[in-house]
Amino acid sequence: MASLMPSRAPDDNVHAISEPSTTIFKEVYEDDKLDFLVFGDWGFQGKGIGKNHGNQKNVAFAMKKWAERYDSRFIINVGDSFYKSEEGDHQGVDSVNDTKWKTAWLNVYKGKLAQIPWYSVAGNHDWYNNVTAEVDYSLNVNSRFFMPSLFYVRTSVFGNEEKVKVTWIHIDTNLFYYKYDEIKKEGMKEKFGTLGWDDEGEIEEKLKWVEEQLIDQQDANWIFVVGHHPLIGKCVDNYYMPRLTTLFERYKVSGYFAGHAHTLEYQYPKPNSSVAYFTSGAGSRTSPGCNGKDWGAPEGTFGFLHATIIGNEMNFEFVNATTIKDKIIYQGKLTANPIWYPK
Template sequence: MQGKLVALLGLAIFGIAVIGTLTSDVILIDDHFMSESVVKTSPTDSLRILLVGDTGGLPVYPFYSYAQKKVAKAMDNLAALKKVQYVINVGDNIYYTGVSDEHDSRFRTSFEDIYNTDALDVPWYLIAGNHDHFGNVSAQVAYSKYSKKWNFPKLYYNLTFQLNGTSMDVVMLDTIVLCGNTADIENGGFFDMLWNRSHDPQGPSDTKKAEEQWQWIEQMLSSSRADYLFVAGHYPIHSIASHGPTQCLVDRLDPLLRTYNVSAYFAGHDHTLQHIVYPNDYGHLTHYVVSGAASRSDRSKKHMDTVAKENLKFHYPTSWNPFSQLGFSNGAFIYMEITKDNTVMSFLNGKGQEKYRMSLDPRSKSTH
């Protein structure tokens, strides 16, 4: 609630007028809307991907944050240098209450106009965050047919990348369908969200839809023979920051990751970069990566006591900023390079400076 009050105060201080639609329709999700598989092939020896989260800008003019523009410039510079091929975005695509329909101007003002360079004109693969579900989440899926780079085929889907000598699966989840949302809002706008008491996810609103996705997840993980197997969701499993661990995912998803030798889990939600590790059932490490700082960042360590010191390898930022939730911060993002030998992940601040680097090996062939 304190962060919401700071956000409201900040908007008043800077005299920003609320513009646009403040309410969204309630959308019921049909079965055919839920899952899909996408296969991408590349003749090169490496895949070069940007991993971002919480890119959603601001709900009022100018509809982007200082951090978002700063990170976008750093992403563009790196993408041009490295010839990035894809972007993976782990949710909260439009703050604070998503979009009203597939023609909502927020797609342009908070996405297309921000990432409008040649180097970033590559396929972006997205999933929904809790803020996207406050609005018309099906409109975000529908928008895929209007954009050259926004790819959101279903609420959850599987990405398969094949290149010379190696393969990679990324199982893209909807953790809000799995675990529930963070506020009791069904048809709310900006001020409803701002004043509504937030809470940890308390269980799915539709248990049947959740169970269907759980079954699909296990099917995807158990059948994957990829050299690298990643899972991406908006809510983190483990996190030391403001929101902390998501109990629903700790209870049900984490055991699946360890059982099926998943290489890493990607998340956003907390506006930080984090790298956490735990051993899996094969004696290898499962990596938990948070990248939720593409339009705002904060140094929260509220849940530091949930992760042992030896399991926490990195977190960023570390400096305090009272206006971080308004996006007056550096922001951050991650660059990944995948080859047959290893996957290297660079954790970068909003200036494009590398703050940390980690690598992981392909999954053992004996466990496939």
């Protein structure tokens, strides 16, 4: 279980949400495995099988089965948690009291999914409205939607005889993906300005923070980074995103989990590289993926990623949940890299 988070009053300085959390949130599990699910772009509440939008409940139904079958410990939520689903609706959430907390989350994801933490990052649709409210909800209403800041670090330690440490670095890639002067969504641009994210110096500071965390966590068996925007193939080529891949390669990151592209896709580690790149953004929408990927689900596929770490091996499956008859459409295995960058 994650350590308790400090609360923050909703009217505290809004700049606080953009500062990385100074707490490293620690979890300890008395198991020989660590099982989890990864998905994002799930907050569209449309209906209807076979449409480009609307299979949120089918995906939720399949995820519930998998979480209960494998005793999943948590969900990695890669963002775009709340969408505008129909005319008259709004993007993101308005406040901690927005009805979408119930209609798009609590009332949809049942059983085991309603019992385990959702370790979350913000997507661009979360920014289009009140991303601060999502942090406030996590801190003051329900910490199971876990997003104590836009940047934070967790560690998961498990194993009965031999302990395995997994480090998770959660980042807000919106800062690295969108150039301030080119942002078209006024709500997002205004919030960027309020947080001081209209300055490239702020980007450099956050990249420095990411690098510091990667250095500090070199004693981990596994290091994963979680963000919203994908780093597969041509999708890397946006603003400051290539700087992230440089850091990941230098410090032997095991994997990067993202969404944004409403699909399931994978890029395996290349020669002389430790990093696997995963996109799991098909929680309620579908779209084409990134050009240059090694594997991708057929367009129109809804689903999620399931993974299990046992010691120095991680087995994973991409699951097609377009209908209630879910099925594995790709599976693979990663091995922890024993050679780490020296501190």
